[in-house]
Amino acid sequence: MTPASLDTDTLRLLAAIDEHGSVGAGALACGWSQQAASARIRRAERTVERDLLVRRASGSILTADAVLIVEWARPLLDAEAVFRVSLDALTRTDAAVATIAASQTVSEAYLPAWLTAARATLPATHWRLVSDNSEGVLDRVRSGEAEVGVIESPHPPGGVNASAIGTDRLAMVCNPDHPWATSGRTVSVEEVATEPLAVREPGSGTRATLEHALARHGHEATRPAAELSSTGALRAALRAGIAPGVVSPTLIADDLAGGLLREVATTLELTRPLTAVWRGLLSPHARRFLTLAASDAHNRPVTDS
Template sequence: MPLPPLVSDLTGFDLLLSVARLGSVGRAAQEHRVSQPAASARLRRLERTLGLTLLHRGPRGSTLTAHGALVADWARAALDAAAALAEGVGTLRTAAEGRLLIAASQTVAEYLLPGWLVAIRAGHPTLTVALQAANSAAVAALVLSGDADLGFVEGPDLPAGLHASPVATDRLVAVVAPGHAWTRRRRGIPPSELASTPLVAREALSGTRRALEAALRTHGLDTLAPPLLELSSTTAIKHAVAAGSGPAVLSSLAVTTELAAGTLVEVPIPGVRLERSLRAVWPTGHQLSGPAHDLYLIARRRPQ
């Protein structure tokens, strides 16, 4: 319920208690780090609000009137309660800022977040971070439910209720084993062939798979061939492709080492825009603060 107007501002009552204890408006003003005229004005405003004379003012100091003594006695309990409230909220904030719950898609969790977390620990050395890696749809659900303070997704679509802000860019690449027939196609393969070829892929709700579907949809290719294999991790997909199971489309961040070593080979897909935005997500209308806000800023500024 709303506070009654007579007691909606406790500052004047706090000043009155200081005058009662110190015997002087001037000394009370010093304790509250305000000027004496400002303290006097605040006390007179309190008297006008209450319709009571609270102080006897004299050349040797100020003393409380009978009404002032009663008001001060009643106010003391309210101010003690306000101090307890402030201390409790402060304790909760300290505890909340000591633990950060993050949900991130596989690509971000494996290839970007480790560097981001090293950076945030420099500013928050006692911070405890709990990371849950999942597909983009699951990340969105964790953030919406409040089970994650901040999420990072790679998929193109998001449910209602989430605010999204780009933090990095990524490029999808088609990869095969060194002996695959596509490695002899110097000009690459057309989008239609990619769409009709069974791939080694993540589950249907993964951000990588949905981003590929969205890219091919711009070429009038509304469906992909059923997956050759459907695996739950990028590492498992890379091993399967390198063993010769079939092609895959993966984040360029995930295959840098394998492409350099020659265990995987990139196959061009001319005309298909496979760049995508990696985004931080949090509930709409919510303002990031503390370590969550700091991590978001690190993700935006840190080079990939």
């Protein structure tokens, strides 16, 4: 039997009814007519094969089952709201926007929360996101295409103003069948230096962090087993078992939890700074954005996964 499923519009309607206390008020909050909302609830009841409303002459409220469904749905609805804000920032083409450039790791792991907070505190400002590797972000800021950039390179950037706003950790990970995963021991710096790894392209902060960490111990990385131009491609290569590699654990939390990838202990230090970069004087909204970003980044544990 196929499990019942409710779409996010219906879940959002149920949450609004729960919050506002009636079908009419919940429908209004969602921009629907009460008739359309009632019809949507009836369809949902047929889907889950149980009542979702206690219908009374004085008005309708959620059943205990519906309240439980709403509580289960809240993380999904919160994630969808963050996604909508981030997608809007990525696709805006208005002239009156604040453009933020960010490295791919920052764009995936941090920007959604930062943009959501910025939209909440600066509702009149329209935000546009440009994602690139760390060197690309620096080029966009230097050229004036972006007012503010956030990178995760270990090297101090030149030609721009810069301020550390937090830290991010890279993890050494591999397919569960790789010898590093099955040995249960700590991998040495020398082993990392001589093992062909799956790596990001030159210019990436992730690649630069790995090479910088090895250089501090007098090593150069061996020839890569694979060189990937995005975090998604790197993740796929790691899962396929092409080679071990380093990646922010925040971006592969589901793979680690599901056992598709395994984090390997190593003596190589792979923490790197999150650095804001800009040229000239910052506008008030850009300053506010960086304040929000720094507050969030400092409140996240470096080992967050």
